[in-house]
Amino acid sequence: MKKNEGKADKLGRGMGASSYTYAMLSVAGVLSFLLIWQLLLEFKLVSGRYLAKPTELILLLIYKWTNAAPDGATLPVSIWASMQVALSGLALGIVTGVPLGLLMGWFKGIDKFVNPVFEIIRPIPPISWIPLTIVWLGIGLQAKAFIIYFSAFIPCVINSYTGIKLTNKTLINVAKTSGAGNVETFYKVGIPSAMPLAFAGIRVAVGNAWSTLVAAEMLAASAGLGYMISMGRLYARPDIILLGMIVIGLIGALFNGLLSFVENRVIKWR
Amino acid sequence: MSEEVNAAAARDERPVKVEVRHLTKYFDTLHVLDDVSFDIKKGEFVCVVGPTGCGKTTFLNLLTKIYEPSEGTLKIDGELADPKKHNLAFVFQEPSSFPWLTVEENLKFGLKVKKLPADVIEQRVERIIKLLGLEEFRNVYPASLSTSTEQRVIIGRAFAMEPDLLLMDEPYGQMDIKMRFYLEDEVLRLWREIGTTVVFITHNVEEAVYLSEKILILTNKPAKIKEELVNTLPYPRNIASKDFIDLRRHVTEQIKWW
Numbered sequence: 001m002k003k004n005e006g007k008a009d010k011l012g013r014g015m016g017a018s019s020y021t022y023a024m025l026s027v028a029g030v031l032s033f034l035l036i037w038q039l040l041l042e043f044k045l046v047s048g049r050y051l052a053k054p055t056e057l058i059l060l061l062i063y064k065w066t067n068a069a070p071d072g073a074t075l076p077v078s079i080w081a082s083m084q085v086a087l088s089g090l091a092l093g094i095v096t097g098v099p100l101g102l103l104m105g106w107f108k109g110i111d112k113f114v115n116p117v118f119e120i121i122r123p124i125p126p127i128s129w130i131p132l133t134i135v136w137l138g139i140g141l142q143a144k145a146f147i148i149y150f151s152a153f154i155p156c157v158i159n160s161y162t163g164i165k166l167t168n169k170t171l172i173n174v175a176k177t178s179g180a181g182n183v184e185t186f187y188k189v190g191i192p193s194a195m196p197l198a199f200a201g202i203r204v205a206v207g208n209a210w211s212t213l214v215a216a217e218m219l220a221a222s223a224g225l226g227y228m229i230s231m232g233r234l235y236a237r238p239d240i241i242l243l244g245m246i247v248i249g250l251i252g253a254l255f256n257g258l259l260s261f262v263e264n265r266v267i268k269w270r
Numbered sequence: 271m272s273e274e275v276n277a278a279a280a281r282d283e284r285p286v287k288v289e290v291r292h293l294t295k296y297f298d299t300l301h302v303l304d305d306v307s308f309d310i311k312k313g314e315f316v317c318v319v320g321p322t323g324c325g326k327t328t329f330l331n332l333l334t335k336i337y338e339p340s341e342g343t344l345k346i347d348g349e350l351a352d353p354k355k356h357n358l359a360f361v362f363q364e365p366s367s368f369p370w371l372t373v374e375e376n377l378k379f380g381l382k383v384k385k386l387p388a389d390v391i392e393q394r395v396e397r398i399i400k401l402l403g404l405e406e407f408r409n410v411y412p413a414s415l416s417t418s419t420e421q422r423v424i425i426g427r428a429f430a431m432e433p434d435l436l437l438m439d440e441p442y443g444q445m446d447i448k449m450r451f452y453l454e455d456e457v458l459r460l461w462r463e464i465g466t467t468v469v470f471i472t473h474n475v476e477e478a479v480y481l482s483e484k485i486l487i488l489t490n491k492p493a494k495i496k497e498e499l500v501n502t503l504p505y506p507r508n509i510a511s512k513d514f515i516d517l518r519r520h521v522t523e524q525i526k527w528w
Binding site for chain 1 (some may be wrong): 368
């Protein structure tokens with residue numbers, strides 16, 4: 001029934017290699033990267049003062065898992081602090097941004113009412129809200145979540161808006177000739193057809209939230225991965241900085257994978 | 271031909287379902303339809319043919335009230351047509367299945383909009399699935415269907431509505447000849463089984479002669495009715511028979527605008 005079922009790789013570029021081979025290629029890619037890194041330091045091509053070896057980082061990771069020194073928090077505590085901030089800002093951004101974008105894209109009146117204000121807020125970089133936020137909310141969870149909220153909210157609005165604007169006119173006509181009103185057509189046709197782009201927006205929002213988080217924490221915080229990085233700089237400990245960066249990278253990749261999983265569940269019709 | 275039309279019309283005792291009077295449409299200054307009047311009997315299969323770009327699609331969009339006419343009226347069962355009140359169904363030129371709904375959910379779409387009771391929906395959808403042999407595709411999304419199967423689903427969805435009026439806008443325009451012959455027979459079968467009133471727009475003369483009980487031939491823009499032709503050839507029609515070819519030739523002559 002599926003169009004591609006049982007067919008060889010469509011483009012023929014993979015010469016029909018199995019998925020196991022591909023997985024091993026990915027693993028080999030990561031390992032080669034680490035190996036080159038390690039060798040550069042082993043043969044003193046790069047000074048150990050500027051860069052830590054991958055093996056050292058693994059030992060540091062184990063050490064930091066239970067020890068708070070030197071930045072004042074164990075790694076799980078830092079991760080949890082950052083996750084809390086990122087997820088609360090992100091969730092709020094998605095929950096308000098996606099519906100707003102959908103409504104703006106479908107109902108012209110709402111579009112005209114909201115769009116001018118939105119267009120002015122849109123180009124303001126989220127981190128430029130930091131000073132004002134510190135004045136308003138201090139440097140706690142709320143303050144950082146607020147900054148992240150802006151970075152997540154905007155791509156959610158823009159993508160949902162575009163997504164629903166691209167709804168196939170024929171499908172709208174099918175609903176209307178069946179006797180559906182504008183509101184019914186909105187939720188039966190507009191919203192489902194906007195979902196793929198809305199998800200693309202959420203994906204951008206996750207990326208934005210995570211990168212803004214680090215910026216926010218580096219400027220004003222008392223815990224978190226960004227805070228750990230800036231402490232590493234203060235103590236001139238490149239290994240602490242690198243560990244922070246790598247953990248951020250890993251968690252970001254994890255988020256993305258999780259999102260793909262949810263996306264495939266929600267948009268199973270593609 | 272006009273005596274023949276009158277004679278055939280007199281023999282047809284079905285009540286009038288759709289009454290179109292003086293239908294006229296301007297887009298700004300562009301005059302697309304000019305004073306079109308005709309009747310469609312209940313359960314009749316009407317084909318509309320005309321030169322490309324003569325306003326066939328505009329004509330259909332007026333019938334479904336996607337556009338408002340500039341002048342004239344369209345009545346169904348003596349009342350002004352209204353998609354909210356009347357049961358209209360449309361098969362568009364482009365594929366129009368909802369990609370996020372399975373075949374079964376697609377078939378149910380219009381029935382749910384109409385808020386029919388669940389058991390009626392179930393019963394009608396089962397009938398369509400059986401008539402079109404879609405059992406194996408019931409829970410499949412349209413993305414994994416072939417174009418012709420998707421089009422069958424769309425046609426099934428329209429017939430499931432048991433509409434007062436089913437409008438089809440060149441539904442087979444982009445299909446190869448084998449698929450078209452097959453789907454033409456499918457549509458005739460559904461029409462006979464369910465007794466729907468059908469308006470079928472096409473630019474394919476052979477298709478019109480093969481399917482219709484009545485053919486409306488439109489002129490070039492602004493479109494008027496050039497001829498209203500009753501097609502009494504017995505079903506199933508043989509496209510190679512002399513009567514069929516004569517009728518096809520006559521319609522082709524009438525369409526020529528050069």
